[in-house]
Amino acid sequence: MIVAGSDCRSSCSCAGLKDYFPGENCGTLRNNEDRGIKIPRQLGRGPSSFIPVEEILKEGAESAPRRLFIEAFVSTGRVDNIIIVLGLHPEYLSCFWKTQYLLLRMDGPLPYHKRHYIAIMAAARHQCSYLVGFHMGEFLQAGGDPEWLQGLHCAPQKLRNLNEINKILAHRPWLITKEHIEALLKTGENSWSLAELIQALVLLTHYHSLASFVFGCGVNPEIDQEGGHAFWPPSPRSCDSSPASDDGVNSSNGKDAMQEVEVLMERMKLLQECQLEEEGVTQEEMETRFELEKTESLLVAPSVDIAEHTLPPNVLCFVEDPEFSYKDFMRRGEQAPPTFRAQDYTWEDHGYSLINRLYPDVGQLLDKKFQVVYNLTYNTIAMHHGVDTSMLRRAIWNYVHCVFGIRYDDYDYGEVNQLLELSLKIYIKxxxxxxxxxxxxxYTRFWRHFKHSEKVHINLLLLEARMQAALLYALRAITRYMT
Known part of the structure; x- marks a missing residue:
């Protein structure tokens, strides 16, 4: 979709049709139907199947800096749907765009076509045909060999050697060891340099996490991608095909949704008061609360009635060992891997310094991106203004790290259960x-009275917390290899 919504002044849900019918508006379409002309309707509903296009317009896409949209268009020939959804948070979009641009299009250890191939490998682990298809096109434009796109078995052995660390990073990053690093750096003619490996690891974690964002926000394929250029049969006389209940808040549950907001506000207030009054909690108690939260996370999972998706051939061909997937960090009756104590290997003191030494420009951009999303706030919660949301943001960030086995000694994990309802935990995990x-x-079941931009904000926290967690495991393994 080309700059969809960036220059559109209508909040009508037919705004997305302007890509197909330039110069037409909702009234024109209705008039054409009144004259007996049957108008086909776009199959997609704008950039996201979860967020109505008029909400994207209303909640911030129009206010996003046009410079960022122009830069995206000039450099890639399009403003893709991910960028449009990220336009709800311009400050973050700026950091994201600079980082991704540097990873893919600026000087670095890896050739450009191999960067896109690594992106394909990463996205395929999560069955993200949106990203796989996009980077297949970018791979060819960068001069990549079309034969490689027949599957991972057709790629050079050096790239195929990334498969093991790709699948571990995507699903169980705590399993990465210095031996995995050594195997890549010492494989004869197919060995990786340390600089190349660092760039590859950043690309892998970036696209694993971006796949989470794509699925979490229901990002639709562009109209020129498979599944994006299609139409419903000729429409009835209404140009709004979205059911009233799609936003998750209607007359039957609006009262309950409002109550959820007030309960969350009250819990935040009580926790803030307790922090002021409570004397120091012992480290033993803090560790116990973490272990309890980690154990309870075993019960948090999607409904068992969710159908398993069959991998399309153009994705499956890039996946070896497709059965390998996320497995709870600690399972009943099993010996759990040792907890990663965040204070022993922090991003600020260890991860950042290592990556900044080996890949300095991207190290600085990653650091800024983590800081921006962690501190991003508009001091609002639903209809409330002037709210300190730092406690809530920290609970979400730390819960993500918890399900990946990372513990912060100075954090009371009892706050997670107080602030994150079960439906939100299910969504996060x-x-x-x-x-x-x-x-x-x-998506609709948690925080039913919150704005879509606030739910996108949640997804930004999930994207970056996940990426940082995986990077910490990978960089710790590199540090152990080097020492």
Missing amino acids: TVDCYPERATKRM
Whole structure:
């Protein structure tokens, strides 16, 4: 979709049709139907199947800096649907765009076509045909060999050697060891340099996490991608095909949704008061609360009635060992891997310094991106203004790290259960651990009275918390190899 919504002044849900009928508006379409002309309707509903296009317009896409949309268009020939959804948060979009541009299009250790191939490998692990299809096109434009796109078995052995660390990073990053790093760096003629490997690891974690965002926000394919250029049969006289209940808040549950907001506000207030009054909690108690939250996370999973998706051939061909998937960090009756104590290997003191030494420009951009999303706030919650949301943001970030086995000694994990309702936990764990199973129903069931931009904000936290967690495991393994 080309700059969809960026220059559209209508909040009509037919705004997305302007890509297909330039110069037409809702009134024109209705008049044509009145004259007996049957108008086909676009199959997609704009950039996201979860977020009505008029909400994207109303909640911020029009206010996003046009410079960012123009830069995207000039450099890639399009403003894709991911960028449009990210336009709800311009400050973050700026950091995201600079980072992705540097990873894919600026000087670096890896040739450009191999960067896109690594992106394909990463996205395929989560069955993200949106990203796989996009980067197949970019791979060819960068001069890549079309034969490689027949499947991973057709790629050079050096790239195929990334498969093991790709699948571990995507699903169980705590299993990465210095031996995995050594195997890549010491494989004769197919060995990786340390600089190449760092760029590859950043690309892998970036696209694993971006797949989470795509599924978590229901991002639609562009009209020139498979599944994007299609139409409903000729429409009835209404140009709004969205059911009233799609936003998850209607007359039957609006009161309950409002109550959820007030309960969350009250819990935040009580926790803030307790923090002021409570004397220091012992480290033993803090560790116990973490272990309890980690154990309870075993019960958080998508509904068992979610159908398994059959991998399309153009995705399956890039996946070896497709049965390998997320497995709870600690399962009943099993010996759990040792908990990653965040203080022993922090991003600020260890991960950032290592990556900044080996890949300096991207290290600085990643650091800024993490900081921007962690601190991003408009001091609002639903209809409330002037709210300090730092406690809620930290609970979400730390819960993501918890399900990946990372513990912060100075954080009380009792706050997670107080602030994150079960439906939100299910959504968080699904989006970050098995995003291909995320559904619109999950998206609509949590925080039903919140704005879509606030739910997108949640997805930004999930994207970056997941990426940082995987990078910490990978960089720790590199550090152990180097020492």
